[in-house]
Amino acid sequence: MKQMKKKKPMLLILLTAVLLILSACSGNNAGNTTATQTPAATEEAPAPTEETEPPAADLGGKEIRISHWWDATPVGDSEADELARERIKKVEEKYNVKITYLNTEYWSTTEKLSSSVMAGDPFAEIVRLPDGFIWGLMQGGFLTPLDDALNNTRVEQDVVEAMRFGGENVFGLESWYNPNDTGMYYNKRIFREAGLKDPQQLMDEDNWNWTTMLDAAKKLTVDNNGDGKADQYGLAGAHYIFSELLIASNGGIIYEEAAQKAVFDSPESMEALNFLHSLYNEHKIVKENEGNDWEDPAKYFAEGTIAMYPGGLWEIEGRILDKMKDEWGYVYFPKGPQASTYFDPLGQTAAYVIPKGVEDAEAIVKIWEELQDFDNWQESRRLWLENVLPDESSIANAMNDDGLVQRVFGGRFGGLGIKDQLDSVTGKFVKGEITPSTGVAQVIGPAQAAAEKVLSGEKAKEDAAKKAEEAEAAEEAKEE
Missing domain, CATH: 3.40.190.10 (Periplasmic binding protein-like II)
Incomplete structure (x- = not known):
């Protein structure tokens, strides 16, 4: 990354600036007042006043x-x-x-x-x-x-x-929050050829949940060419996407903003992580990625080798549209056992x-x-x-026209280092190397410590000091 050109003594100047910024008051801008147009005094009753916008x-x-x-x-x-x-x-x-x-x-x-x-x-x-x-x-x-x-x-x-x-x-x-940004894409051809109700039909019956998703995924993980290995799978995805969506869909959150606490060890979250473990290890209905957890699942879906793919609406234009040959649709992510409605996480x-x-x-x-x-x-x-x-x-689902999807406010964790800790163990237990309970116990403490470091401002000061040192060293190298 480019560093701004600075003169010596750079370290002293930048560290002083950091301390000044961190000790500064949080601003005292005054609010605007509303101007009111007052009519001129007359012997008659005054005309109604109109509130006008201030200049x-x-x-x-x-x-x-x-x-x-x-x-x-x-x-x-x-x-x-x-x-x-x-x-x-x-x-x-x-x-x-x-x-x-x-x-x-x-x-x-x-x-x-x-x-x-x-x-x-x-x-x-x-x-x-x-x-x-x-x-x-x-x-x-x-x-x-x-x-x-x-x-x-x-x-x-x-x-x-x-x-x-x-x-x-x-x-x-x-300005606003979109009503539903993540859900489940599904391949209509695969469901139709198997004679199964697709996710939209299940959703219309109010029967779209983890159980029905798993049942469909098991029936749609098949060996079509007879070589003894499955060449079509019910699901594909990245473990770190699955974990977030499953936790939210069961009414859980990864981090509680108000309490400033990592909570992915809650009963709702642990139920979701144990279900994720079973999808990979017990049921074996998630297609293994070939080296790229982010790119591979969308590619599999476009190729028509998986039945369902969890993802965001923003992915459509770059990863699905014009690449998908089969008919497809978009529904909500299925409900977990502890949820009475559908949830869309806002992590x-x-x-x-x-x-x-x-x-x-x-x-x-x-x-x-x-x-x-x-x-x-x-x-x-x-x-x-x-x-x-x-x-x-699909359009009605994405717009949340029926109002069944709730956004999960108050549970954002991005940038706090919490999800990094969780992902480090989900990456292991989807391979059967560790159990969810053991993995979560190992990282819940470090996750909390990582968040506290950011929220205290300590990490920002460390990063600023590091940048100052790098800039100082770069300046000295140029002078030499």
Whole structure:
């Protein structure tokens, strides 16, 4: 990763900057007041008053840089891009600003934000942070608290509260949460040829659960060519995806934000992990990956050699659409024994943030809000789904039209090191090398310690000091 060019004595300067940031107050931006138009006094009864919007801040032609890990500039000819351009134009005129979109490499975003804040020159006014990276920056003092700026916001209150990430202050911005982002893809041909009810039919009967999924997967794991080995399997996936979805589908969570506690040793979670162990070792209905746990399962599904594949809607365009030859569908992930409804986990979430040191933070929050399509996002989402999903039932499932899927708030763990610990043992027990109870007992303590290190700000300080040392060494090497 690129380091910013700094002069000696670099280590002293950067460490001093870190201490200043970590000890800084969390901001005292004042809330906007609402202007009221008062009628002139007359002898007649006063005309009804109208509440008017306060004058927009004039930012004097300032460039508002918005960073994503893709180019978010709306340059297409779609209706969505047209509307986005109209919103940008209105914002630019209203606040006297210039909106610019930056394309920042995914893994470099956090370092770029922290190093530019330490240098006193944030690289962007609004930054889309990748999943899980907000914790360290939040605890390290690199972000602007946004509570005051979100007075009278159009963002739903549950979303605002979720942007506290279990802490006291709001540090993130998000417009909404999609109702259902992960579920189960299934191959209609495979189910039809076997004469089995497919997941959509089972769901329509309110009979789509772990038991019926397992029953179908066992019947669909077969040796078609007679060589004594299964060449078609009921399921494929990555063990670390299965573990998260199974725990959530049984009403469990991996981490409890409010209590700041790793809880993947709860009864609901252990039941899910034991079921995962049985899928691989007892029932043997999960196709083994050939070296790439992330890429292989989607490839198997596209090739038509597995019946079911758990995954996210965002995977469709790159991994399924135009690659899948068979008919397919999308349903909710099946219910676990302890669940009365379907659950969609929210273990990680990206968020927009405003780096510490950005001026006019309140006005910038208002600008961000006015760039969002609050009125049409569900319609836009449905239009997109109509273009990528194969049938009306799949679209209705993805939109959660029947309201049966619940998002699991308050259980995000991304960036805390918790899932890394859990994944290290699920990778072993899906191979039969260890039991879930033994594995979980080994890592629940280290998982808690990893989270506490991030939440205390200790990890952020260590990372900042390490970056400072690396920058100092690089500078000295250049001078030599």
